[in-house]
Amino acid sequence: MDEKDIAIKIVDLKKEYRLGVIGGGTLQGDIQSWWARKRGKDDPNTQIGKKVYKNNERFLALDGINLTINKGERIGIIGHNGAGKSTLLKILSRVTAPTEGKIYVDGRISSMLEVGTGFHGELTGRENIYLNGAILGMSRAEVSKKIEQIIDFSECRQFIDTPVKRYSSGMYVKLAFSVSAHLDADILVMDEVLAVGDVKFQMKCLEKMSEVSQSEGRTVLYVSHNMNTIRQLCDRCVVLDHGKLIFDGDVEKAIQMYSDIHKKDISSFHDLRNAKRFSSRQDNRLVTLESVEFLNKERNSFSIGEIATARIMLNSEYDIKDANLRFGFFDMYDRKVASSVCLHIGDIQKGTSELVVGVDFSGLVPSSYRGEIILFSYDEFGVLVEHDIVLEAYYFDLEGKQNVDWNQLKWGSVRLGDMIKKSLKLTEDE
Amino acid sequence: MEKKWTAVIEPKKNNFELKLDEVWEYRDLIGLFVKRDFATRYKQTILGPAWYIIQPLFVTIVQTIVFGNMAKLPTDGVPEFLFYMAGNIAWIYFSTCLSNTSNTFTGNAGIFGKIYFPRLTTPIANVISALLNFAIQFVMFLGFFVYFALSGADIHITWVAALTPLMILELAILGMGCGIIISSLTTKYRDLQVMVTFGIQLWMYFSPVIIASSSLSPAGYTALMLNPVSPVIELMRYGWLGSGTTPFLFWGISWIVSIVVLIIGIMIFNRVEKTFMDTV
Numbered sequence: 001m002d003e004k005d006i007a008i009k010i011v012d013l014k015k016e017y018r019l020g021v022i023g024g025g026t027l028q029g030d031i032q033s034w035w036a037r038k039r040g041k042d043d044p045n046t047q048i049g050k051k052v053y054k055n056n057e058r059f060l061a062l063d064g065i066n067l068t069i070n071k072g073e074r075i076g077i078i079g080h081n082g083a084g085k086s087t088l089l090k091i092l093s094r095v096t097a098p099t100e101g102k103i104y105v106d107g108r109i110s111s112m113l114e115v116g117t118g119f120h121g122e123l124t125g126r127e128n129i130y131l132n133g134a135i136l137g138m139s140r141a142e143v144s145k146k147i148e149q150i151i152d153f154s155e156c157r158q159f160i161d162t163p164v165k166r167y168s169s170g171m172y173v174k175l176a177f178s179v180s181a182h183l184d185a186d187i188l189v190m191d192e193v194l195a196v197g198d199v200k201f202q203m204k205c206l207e208k209m210s211e212v213s214q215s216e217g218r219t220v221l222y223v224s225h226n227m228n229t230i231r232q233l234c235d236r237c238v239v240l241d242h243g244k245l246i247f248d249g250d251v252e253k254a255i256q257m258y259s260d261i262h263k264k265d266i267s268s269f270h271d272l273r274n275a276k277r278f279s280s281r282q283d284n285r286l287v288t289l290e291s292v293e294f295l296n297k298e299r300n301s302f303s304i305g306e307i308a309t310a311r312i313m314l315n316s317e318y319d320i321k322d323a324n325l326r327f328g329f330f331d332m333y334d335r336k337v338a339s340s341v342c343l344h345i346g347d348i349q350k351g352t353s354e355l356v357v358g359v360d361f362s363g364l365v366p367s368s369y370r371g372e373i374i375l376f377s378y379d380e381f382g383v384l385v386e387h388d389i390v391l392e393a394y395y396f397d398l399e400g401k402q403n404v405d406w407n408q409l410k411w412g413s414v415r416l417g418d419m420i421k422k423s424l425k426l427t428e429d430e
Numbered sequence: 431m432e433k434k435w436t437a438v439i440e441p442k443k444n445n446f447e448l449k450l451d452e453v454w455e456y457r458d459l460i461g462l463f464v465k466r467d468f469a470t471r472y473k474q475t476i477l478g479p480a481w482y483i484i485q486p487l488f489v490t491i492v493q494t495i496v497f498g499n500m501a502k503l504p505t506d507g508v509p510e511f512l513f514y515m516a517g518n519i520a521w522i523y524f525s526t527c528l529s530n531t532s533n534t535f536t537g538n539a540g541i542f543g544k545i546y547f548p549r550l551t552t553p554i555a556n557v558i559s560a561l562l563n564f565a566i567q568f569v570m571f572l573g574f575f576v577y578f579a580l581s582g583a584d585i586h587i588t589w590v591a592a593l594t595p596l597m598i599l600e601l602a603i604l605g606m607g608c609g610i611i612i613s614s615l616t617t618k619y620r621d622l623q624v625m626v627t628f629g630i631q632l633w634m635y636f637s638p639v640i641i642a643s644s645s646l647s648p649a650g651y652t653a654l655m656l657n658p659v660s661p662v663i664e665l666m667r668y669g670w671l672g673s674g675t676t677p678f679l680f681w682g683i684s685w686i687v688s689i690v691v692l693i694i695g696i697m698i699f700n701r702v703e704k705t706f707m708d709t710v
Contacts, residue, residue, distance in 0.1 A: 094546035134459035
């Protein structure tokens with residue numbers, strides 16, 4: 001490829017973040033810590049019991065990205081949360097600097113990481129167009145030349161001399177997008193800005209974007225989780241995963257790749273003979289849980305309150321007295337969140353047995369989970385004996401609606417019964 | 431053939447650069463920021479732009495009562511009210527520049543985190559919009575000047591008054607220089623933000639806003655004038671009221687200090703700007 005046609009050349013780009021708390025936040029704290037280290041003592045500002053991150057414990061948000069983008073290309077960037085998409089865009093739009101590597105840019109970059117940046121509520125629509133345009137790098141004269149077009153596109157002409165704080169959120173976003181879309185930049189960097197406005201306006205934006213890149217030869221970098229807009233807008237697509245570029249090329253293939261990265265098999269039947277087990281049970285087992293199947297299901301997708309029926313086939317080379325079964329559940333952050341047991345299922349005789357149990361998942365919040373299966377009993381001295389432990393036995397999705405926006409990462413994966421309000425009264429007057 | 435690139439994005443380097451050409455490219459943005467500040471500051475307040483003069487007026491009245499009438503500090507034979515007001519408007523300009531620019535990074539983290547434009551445009555716009563406050567306050571001062579002159583007070587304008595634009599420019603340079611240094615450091619150390627408010631107050635008492643420099647011993651006078659703001663206030667008063675001294679030597683020193691502070695400030699500012707989003 002001729003060097004002249006290159007719009008952006010990214011060479012071995014890395015961005016590193018330090019883990020843990022950076023600095024005490026106060027000058028006094030930092031001086032204390034520094035003084036303590038000098039004397040070889042413990043840092044007085046470290047919390048007891050908290051993991052101490054040494055200076056060399058770092059996290060690479062971007063790990064050696066190499067990418068060449070030609071002029072006029074419309075590139076989609078996809079990847080799961082934490083893959084490094086936003087970091088890449090931040091570096092491209094110069095909001096933060098890379099740790100290593102270089103990006104060569106030919107042409108003016110304009111980024112729309114968030115539409116309406118710098119809008120001031122007290123200013124009118126027209127004034128905000130000028131302000132926003134200037135922030136995005138347009139001169140006053142350039143904006144003046146385009147202002148009529150911008151107002152028309154935004155569908156807000158009627159309200160253009162009203163302070164934007166009186167706008168509905170839809171109008172606000174339309175106006176903001178219109179300014180960005182009419183930029184004279186050679187390279188447009190966009191982060192899911194199209195996920196705004198009504199469907200009609202979204203379509204209009206998409207058309208505008210492809211028109212801009214096709215007829216005016218501009219380069220577009222577009223990050224989105226919405227595969228449909230990627231399909232519509234982009235002619236090339238890259239997939240990021242854990243800071244690395246794992247695919248570059250055809251859009252459809254990229255989307256396929258993306259959806260395969262973390263997809264788990266939630267089919268209802270799972271052969272457990274080669275499934276991941278607790279290390280001491282990996283080989284040479286005397287008891288083997290051979291398979292698990294959720295009956296009357298195509299896929300392991302349950303609704304809250306549903307009693308799922310699981311059939312477990314197992315093979316034992318000895319008799320087990322008074323066996324018990326435990327299902328453990330891991331959430332998608334790989335935290336063990338709960339267990340359910342079935343006690344005193346009876347004596348299991350040497351040979352192959354079939355065991356059918358009913359499982360109630362209520363308590364878990366709707367999400368994706370992994371199940372483990374443990375067959376255990378107590379010997380004559382009351383000591384726990386675990387006959388087989390299958391760590392990755394099956395995956396399932398739990399579906400249902402919550403009456404509150406439940407943040408699983410922060411609030412947890414188990415919802416206990418709701419609290420009961422006893423009283424609420426004012427005890428101290430202002 | 432080596433290709434010519436418009437921009438190269440690379441890791442933070444240790445060499446210092448001023449990058450003023452980039453600021454110039456965005457001059458329209460500075461203008462719009464100033465306009466925005468002016469148009470929106472007193473929206474939805476009852477007194478509106480009157481606030482521009484209320485603040486210095488009341489400070490001056492209080493100072494006249496406390497320091498003039500009660501403590502009976504000397505004011506070089508100039509009406510106390512004018513003496514304090516001349517000092518106050520110069521001081522208020524300086525302190526506004528300093529305190530407004532000192533929260534550039536923390537106050538604008540939201541917008542800075544989304545989009546790139548030369549960060550230096552923000553403090554420059556702050557300094558310019560403070561200039562508008564100053565202009566309004568200065569007109570108020572002239573009004574009182576005419577009133578006192580007509581009622582026979584011993585005041586007269588001297589040629590030094592012609593240097594006023596230079597004085598104001600220096601206050602802007604010094605205020606912004608100190609402000610952006612503080613703002614760069616507050617990305618990591620929030621203590622400084624607290625320090626600014628009362629630091630400015632303390633600083634005022636080491637300037638001739640209240641003290642009449644002629645009442646000091648030679649050593650005390652030198653000490654006072656080493657405060658880079660002092661010569662400006664002193665000259666301002668000499669120019670518009672014809673009282674006090676003309677410390678031109680100290681003013682020269684003060685200019686050098688201001689410019690050095692500003693250059694160091696811009697260097698630190700540009701260095702912090704590149705990665706502050708990761709620490710703020």
